[in-house]
Amino acid sequence: MSGETKPSHPTRQREAFFGRLKGPKLRERQRRLIEEVLPQRRIDLAKGPPSQLRDLFPVTVDEIRLEIGFGGGEHLHHETGRYPETGFIGVEPFINGMAKLLGALDDAPRDNLLLFDEDAVTLLDWLPTASLSGVDLFYPDPWPKKRHFKRRFVNATNLDRLARVLKPGGHFRFASDIDTYVNWTLVHCRDHPAFSWIAEGPFDWRTPYEGWPGTRYEAKAKREKRTPAYLTFVRR
Template identity: 60%
Template sequence: MADVLPALSLDLTAQPPADLKDLFKAEVASVCLEVGFGGGEHLLHRARTNPETGFIGIEPFVGSMAKAVAAVTDENLQNVRLYDDDAVNVLDWVPEASLDLAYQLYPDPWPKKRHWKRRFINAQNLDRYARALKPGSEFRFASDIDTYVDWTLRHCRDHPAFDWAAETASDWKTPWEGWPGTRYEAKAIREGRIGRYLTFLRR
């Protein structure tokens, strides 16, 4: 963590590059952001199977970040950059319309009603996503907590920059192509909860 993370981490004290593809050692054609990558299963799988895509992974928890740093180092992944603090900082730092895709998968649901104001999905943060995403790109959200799924649907459908992409009843019940699963999803399945997979298009 002391030796490797500084080289992988975004330096938000510097001006962002005009083109986020320049953040990566690898030659990449697009840039994807994952907010709160948890155990890193999804982030690392996508980085391995999509070497032409640059991935920015954000995770504030030290244990989870340490696992990601170890895997990126051991596998010499050249298309991953990391950030270990608040995702708001990154969303405010990146240039306007610079991201090709953004994920938020199984975030902390803050299930008690009095804590709902702590949920990351809110009007202000959707403004941030909307600023950072390119028109026509996707924002993807997954959760097994019905109240958070409903919350996200309502907030995204009320936001002028996003359209829900579902066309059939099964669309939001089916993971995206190449989905590797996550440990949080596995825990939900063990406990009898079902994941929902929402895709929103940036207008």
């Protein structure tokens, strides 16, 4: 497809935690942004991880956060503006979602944001140990059928990956409107020795995160009468 970019490192079989990679045909502006702007922000795994992850950013950053599967980028773009001294890495293999975020960046640039458009686990395995202060996973594909549960991103292996790259005291935040996935995540994080759920009552998981701008997926969930849950786990 015109506008599709080449991988920046040797590919491997993806672990299938997400579905389609392409949606409707990109508009001309979106195609141009994918071709011309994305390569300037894309993390190149072929170069190997730097000794200090902050060295990848063109501006000085105090800490680094990761958002996995940012969708249309509403939350990620919002956070980069709120915290200009924090470096952000956004992962989204869905080309139309990436194009939407690039459009927002074209209108309101952010120098503290890097992007990755392939499988998040590839990036997680590349990142230096204890290099992140936070990881966000909002409204991931729920894979609602039982036979597809193995494709959910939250599992013991990926929690091991998150535990390795998060600093002690770092946060893993998970939001979803699918009850079975919320319960699934609570159980998996409860059983993992590196994570503790920081909640003292229902208010803690029914209230959106501080400064939360909302997302299109959340708006759809509310229209369809599904109640989102906002979970926060701390890396021990």
